[in-house]
Amino acid sequence: MLEAVTFIGKNLGVDEEMLLYLIEDLTSPKKDEKQYLVKLQFFEKGGKLEFNFDFEEIPEEDKSRKDFLLRWRFVGNAKGNIPQIFLTVTNLNYLVGSTLYNLYQTLLRRGRQNSELALSIDKVLKEYFVLLPNGESLFNIRKIGFPLKNEKLKEGLSELDKLLYQLKQYQQRGQTDKEAQKEVKDIIKKAKELIKKKDLAKLVAQELSEEIARKTGVKKRQIVLWTIVLNDRPLVDLSPYDKVIIEHRTEGFEEEVLEGYCSICGEKKERVSPTAFKRLQFFKPYITDKIGFASELDMKGFSRNFLICEECFNSLLVAERYMLSNLGFRIGNINFLLLPSFLLTHDLEEWRVDFSAIVEKLKRKTQNIVDFTGQVRSITDETEFERKLREMLQEMGEGGIEDKALLTFLFYQKAQSEFRVLGLIEDVAPSRLYQIFRKSNQLSNTAVELLGGVSKRDWWLDLTKLYYLLPLKEGDKTEHKKLLYLYNGLLKRNPLDYNFLITQFVILARIYLTDSLAGTNQERRRITQENRDWVLSQEILRAGLLIKLLKEENLLKGVRNLPEISEMPDLKPEIKSYLLEMKYNEPQAALFLMGYLISEVGKGQYSSGHKSKPILDKINYQGMSWQKVQQLSNLIFEKLRQYDKLRFNEQVYSEMKKLMDKYRGEKDWPLTSEENVFYILSGYAFGSRMSGKKENLEEKEEEE
Incomplete structure (x- = not known):
């Protein structure tokens, strides 16, 4: 896997386009709100530096947004305890704190004190920042004339003023004795502690952002990026900022190097690092900064665990950002990365020419099975949808x-x-993605014919739809295993346990019908009380389509071989067509018909003034024994008569009883208690889905 990630980085062209691949993307806005970059602007005027601000809308379209982020050099924020030196950031705290000072010191250490960037930063620091001798700095918000509203900030700045005044007094007196030096150190220490304890940078950022939001009419949450401009020139455009970014990202390799064999490419190199991995931002497959993971519990022991050469490190550095921005997917609250491994890599240059196009094709193919319906949601015209x-x-x-x-x-x-890696599904052939997509298309066509629907997308099976077929508890760190088990079976053609799936579908129904959606992945769908029954019916029918798909691909284990139903001339055509197409066996068909009749009773109860359908309370969602099923069948007959539904369903009831009577005793009944519930619910879902058609039919019979 690690070799595959490195290969991606090498194909991206580390040397020529490294900065491009270090650019990060932004999180999606909430409620389709616009996002903005705010520029803190400084102008030289009359020998002084004046302050203002401006803002710019961040494009929504992917390519335009990426170009925008590249133009403003958004490479994220430094992680952990690494000093912040980046000039376009998501958190204003950094820019009003020590970022400029840290960057200036970085330039000085590398002999770039006369660079355009260093000279510009020096001007801003001297005019608008409070600087302490120990490197702590803070934006002087009072100098820009904004009214301060936060009392904690006022109090903190007042205390800081006193300490700075004391420090200035000592400096003016020029005292050099030990006691004076100790006093100076104590003052500097107190000032540093004050800035951190009072969190002054955060308070300054809060005051500044609130005032800017008020004056621009932009909501604070819409301001997602901040940067600095001097004399109409963004500091990120000044030399050598681009080099600083790349050096900062790659300097982890310089911390400790030795001669040895690279664990990735296998080549012997004069310079390999045992600790470079700790500088990676996203993809950390090895722990190289905790002594407990080193050989002989010695920090030098990492040199025997894992070594990486500079070329492979840079490739990983580029690849991790590229993967997150271009090969990252999200299903519900689960994230995954797509890592392609190429079987033919003997001609690296030939691959590099077409690499981006190849990866883009793989990405689109994957997206098609991840969330096909999401991609075509905006297409309302069915002709255009079919063309797409x-x-x-x-x-x-x-x-x-x-x-x-x-x-x-x-x-x-x-x-x-x-x-934290939750799981891997490895060595999936792209052709398998096509097989799943094509099969889903075939099934959705069948479902439209059998069940109706505005579009075949109503019945599509993709990984997102499957995510909602399983009831997953939010916050449970083990629940993802259920989902990955299903995905692994489908993608790798590993047979899935039939009883496991049936149990999950019954649990799904239970949380819907007992109003227990809170705390599960179903809650994020924001289902209303009014459409809950409809959504459940669709999910149960979709579950049946999944079982059909798995059966046809021989991907179900634990299924009993029982006789399938034959022609049933007395049944309504739509019911008969569904049972035959789904290849139900006789016990399954009997329960399906029972569920259909329950939907008829439920419709009668609802029409009679019930706000719910009391007949559903007779189903035990923990599972129903054969004896309980028989009792329910007798109750249904009485309820059909009570709500005047028997005359429309005598043939259905008769067929159900005929099929059930073939199994007189509980020992003869071949289905589990969970299967009993699932197939009853399948019939109920079918009846609920077809209720519009039934109402029309009954109205015609009444007229006759």
């Missing part, structure tokens, strides 16, 4: 050099500096 679908099918099935790759799906969680 044909294009996708053609591209998915074309085949090309990208099909010579194998795909790894790396599922992960990222919290601050922690990167």
